[in-house]
Amino acid sequence: MTTERTAESLAKTLRDAIIRFSRRVRQARPVGDLTFSQLSALTSLQLHGALTPRELADVERVQPPTMTKIVGKLEERGLVARTPHPTDGRQVILAATDEGRAVYAVHEDARNEWLAVQLDRLTPEERDTLARAAEILQRVARA
Amino acid sequence: MTTERTAESLAKTLRDAIIRFSRRVRQARPVGDLTFSQLSALTSLQLHGALTPRELADVERVQPPTMTKIVGKLEERGLVARTPHPTDGRQVILAATDEGRAVYAVHEDARNEWLAVQLDRLTPEERDTLARAAEILQRVARA
DNA sequence: CACGATACTTAGCCTAGCTAATGAGCATGG
DNA sequence: CCATGCTCATTAGCTAGGCTAAGTATCGTG
Numbered sequence: 001m002t003t004e005r006t007a008e009s010l011a012k013t014l015r016d017a018i019i020r021f022s023r024r025v026r027q028a029r030p031v032g033d034l035t036f037s038q039l040s041a042l043t044s045l046q047l048h049g050a051l052t053p054r055e056l057a058d059v060e061r062v063q064p065p066t067m068t069k070i071v072g073k074l075e076e077r078g079l080v081a082r083t084p085h086p087t088d089g090r091q092v093i094l095a096a097t098d099e100g101r102a103v104y105a106v107h108e109d110a111r112n113e114w115l116a117v118q119l120d121r122l123t124p125e126e127r128d129t130l131a132r133a134a135e136i137l138q139r140v141a142r143a
Numbered sequence: 144m145t146t147e148r149t150a151e152s153l154a155k156t157l158r159d160a161i162i163r164f165s166r167r168v169r170q171a172r173p174v175g176d177l178t179f180s181q182l183s184a185l186t187s188l189q190l191h192g193a194l195t196p197r198e199l200a201d202v203e204r205v206q207p208p209t210m211t212k213i214v215g216k217l218e219e220r221g222l223v224a225r226t227p228h229p230t231d232g233r234q235v236i237l238a239a240t241d242e243g244r245a246v247y248a249v250h251e252d253a254r255n256e257w258l259a260v261q262l263d264r265l266t267p268e269e270r271d272t273l274a275r276a277a278e279i280l281q282r283v284a285r286a
Numbered sequence: 287c288a289c290g291a292t293a294c295t296t297a298g299c300c301t302a303g304c305t306a307a308t309g310a311g312c313a314t315g316g
Numbered sequence: 317c318c319a320t321g322c323t324c325a326t327t328a329g330c331t332a333g334g335c336t337a338a339g340t341a342t343c344g345t346g
Binding site for chain 2: 301302303304305310311312
Binding site for chain 2: 015025133142
């Protein structure tokens with residue numbers, strides 16, 4: 001089944017696989033936990049250190065107003081802090097707080113538990129395939 | 144970078160890749176077009192012929208009320224028809240209409256255009272990796 | 287120093303998820 | 317043969333997460 005594929009048929013297959021996979025992973029979220037989007041934004045902030053809303057929106061591939069909402073939720077919970085930019089009064093610096101980093105570590109593990117168990121059942125080759133696919137998807141998403 | 148991966152680190156990587164990829168593909172949608180979820184439901188109906196709402200919800204990995212909403216949108220546009228079940232008065236049979244099939248073919252192509260172009264730029268090996276990954280993701284989603 | 291550009295937010299809209307509750311129909315055990 | 321309990325679909329009501337358009341503040345430059 002993994003013979004030669006046209007880009008068109010692959011596009012359809014990939015789209016369907018990803019929408020179902022996303023839904024399945026979403027369902028595995030404990031109530032009261034951080035959502036997909038929130039966790040992703042927090043991850044980016046940890047990885048990149050500190051970012052402006054615009055930068056974070058670009059990394060996360062959403063529009064700035066969407067990021068305002070997501071960051072708002074994280075700020076409510078004290079996981080992210082907004083500080084004014086030192087020289088440019090228009091800009092804001094976003095960074096994970098100490099609590100954000102702590103909560104992140106805990107939630108991240110709990111959040112991934114279901115998925116990690118599933119992945120653990122795969123063969124090493126399959127995991128390798130997924131790892132390479134993830135890289136490619138990131139690249140395509142950036143295009 | 145695609146060396147040995149633990150399930151945990153892969154889970155994180157995969158989750159991030161997929162959320163960004165989904166957002167990117169979503170952005171490529173022309174306004175007024177069918178949404179991700181609508182198209183996916185319509186695809187399943189075409190593939191499986193006719194299904195009850197419960198069955199369709201299971202295939203799509205959503206809860207029944209969510210499917211009611213999605214089907215409602217499709218029915219408004221005349222793309223899907225609800226017909227009563229012949230023997231069981233509780234159930235309903237969902238099927239794509241002729242117009243549904245026609246619109247599907249057109250929208251599907253337009254919808255995938257951006258993605259197909261991106262995929263076309265990849266190497267055959269990369270496309271093969273994605274095809275195999277899609278298969279694995281489908282399997283994991285079904286778990 | 288006025289005016290255009292940039293950064294963020296606010297306002298308002300829609301879709302997509304969910305759970306809980308409702309109503310209709312089936313099936314079965316007494 | 318019907319009461320009771322189950323299943324199916326839908327409705328109601330909520331939240332999150334997207335978007336665009338518009339508003340506000342600040343910057344930078346001519």
